[in-house]
Amino acid sequence: MEQIFMKGCEAIAETAIRAGCRFFAGYPITPQNEMPEYMSRALPRVGGTFVQGESEVASVNMVYGAAAAGTLAMTSSSSPGISLKSEGISHLAGARLPSLIVNVMRAGPGMGTIQPAQNDYFQASKASGHGGFRTITFVPGTLQEAVDLTYLAFEYAVRDHNPVILAPDGFIGAIMEPVTLPDFKEIPETPDWAAIGYGKRGHINLIKSGGATEAEQQEINESAAKLYERWTREDVMVEAYHTEDAEYVFAAYGTSGRICKSAVDELRDRGIKAGLIRPITISPFPYNAFKNLDDTRVKYIIDVEMAIPAQMIEDVKMGVEGKIPIETVLSSGGNIIRTSDIIQKTEALVKEG
Amino acid sequence: MEKIYTRPNALNKSVSGYCPGCMHSTITKITAQVIDELGIGERTVCVLPVGCGTLGALYWNLDMVISAHGRAPAVATGVKRVSPDSVVFTYQGDGDLASIGLSEIMHAANRGENYTVLFINNSIYGMTGGQMAPTTLVGQKTTTTPGGRNPDTDGFPMKMAELIAQLTSPVYVARFAVNTPAYINKAKEGIRKAFQNQLDGKGFSLVEILSNCPTTWGMSPIDTLSYINDNTLAEFPLGVFKDREEEQS
Ligand SMILES: Cc1ncc(C[n+]2csc(CCOP(=O)(O)OP(=O)(O)O)c2C)c(N)n1
Secondary structure, eight states: OOEEEEEHHHHHHHHHHHTTOOEEEEOOOTTOTHHHHHHHHHHHHTTOEEEEOSSHHHHHHHHHHHHHTTOOEEEEEOHHHHHHHHHHHHHHHHHTOOEEEEEOBBSOSTTOOSSBOOTTHHHHHTOSSSSSOOOEEEOOSSHHHHHHHHHHHHHHHHHHTSEEEEOOBHHHHHOEEEEEOOOOOOOOOOOTTOOSOOTTSSSOOEEOSSOSSHHHHHHHHHHHHHHHHHHHHHTOOEEEESOTTOSEEEEOOHHHHHHHHHHHHHHHHTTOOEEEEEESEEESOOHHHHHTSOTTTOOEEEEEESSSSOSTHHHHHHHHTTSSOEEEEEOOTTOOOOHHHHHHHHHHHHHHO | OOOOOOOOTTBOSOOOOSOTTOHHHHHHHHHHHHHHHHTOGGGEEEEEOSSGGGGGGGTBOSEEEEOSTTOHHHHHHHHHHHOTTSEEEEEEEHIIIIIITHHHHHHHHHHTOSSEEEEEEOSSBTTTTSBOOTTOOBTOOBTTBTTOBOHHHHOOOOOHHHHHHTSSSOSEEEEEEOSSHHHHHHHHHHHHHHHHHHHTTOOOEEEEEEOOOHHHHTSOHHHHHHHIIIIIHHHSOOEEEEEHHHHHO
């Protein structure tokens, strides 16, 4: 298949259209403006709709409306904008509406900087809004992976009747790489649960994000919990790179993950047995990848994140269950982790013995 | 015998749970009658707010989407844009539309979204127990303005119909009341026009309807009728603030 050279945000947008997305609403924020801009050009060409919302709040609620009417819909933003969208994300999860939210993460908290970061790990993996819901959350490490995961995200959204989050860091959103794009999907018929008018259906559809009674709300929560459970068994995605014999194992995702990969190669050239566990889903988190590490062999886990304080480390600890010491190499503020820092840290640990 | 009055088909058979004397019932009924008379029930989507109007989920015999508080215009935008053959309307209270959802309503109106907005202005937050709304009258006592609304600190009642009529896109913006039979008939005609405009693809129509809240106003339903007459109408004049049709003719 043909490879095209594309920018991260544009590759995600184009893939979304190929996956069947026909509605996009968003509000400008760096570093993801290429996504709404691309959608404003490309969606009308396939009969889709682009709306520049007056805010992130409005945009995500437009997505809620489009999804309620049975159209595959998405929005994108970056960290501060995702905070505003959290209301709508919670409602999407409460109403169990298929949709995609892309968070091209920048440094935080607050206004932070517009540069790439991984400061939204907690928000993206655990609490993208109130009420204790979950999403499948993908963290791509290459543009090809971003493309593949975007396509998969819509399949999962439809399969699970749930919003899916794609959380590339700003670096992934901004870089250009060759990608192979998937085929255009056929647009399915409007699903029979959609609110478009009862027509010949014989009953009305009511889309709502809450229970009418305590009992109904608990049932909604229990059925969601079953879904979340199933993800932990079936949908965990993780890459293990040279972990078979590794004595020093990096835990890193997204851009940090790809930098760690280079560090592994370089350390191995220097005779140090390094490896990498790179979560591709951070929800569900690949706890077993860490649990299954041989603690008689692995001397250290080195958690590498573009977030200070580290966030994913909490999940790593849960997986490791205290059996292996954990060290960190961190950056934040928009500073990209340097391979040399990772190597230095590892060599220092090796020296310590 | 000829049946001349019956429950509209756009409502189901449940007994209304609105407080006795609450005009949500009246407004819901005349809206349902319009939907029946236009024969559009099977393709109508009602976008509900957060507020007492959410109770409509129990009564409307229509497809419905309940939105987050204030976001109904954004939700309706999503529905109508992807399903243009659906007839879409929002049904929003004054806290929902004029306070937390101010941004959403202004921008939906400014985009000229081709749907219908019913704005039920009872000058108070009914659902949450009677707090001040942006539309609360000067001097009106609420649970958060125990000394009456003080314009020095709380500002003045917001006149949404007049504000929205300033925008270029909306095609029809009007305010009605339902505290007399004659007013009810006029309000129904306004609602009909607001739906007809959508059916004709003309664009955004907003009908504001002055309502009551006997429970949180602390009045008998009958007293609310004269209260509206003496106080609410003085602040919120009835009328058509914008009608693209008349401008052109
Ligand atoms: C985000 C959010 N904030 C606050 C509330 C609480 N709340 C529910 S209804 C309501 C006000 C409703 O008042 P109004 O829109 O005037 O409608 P009414 O009940 O008077 O018909 C509020 C503040 C909420 N549900 N969600």
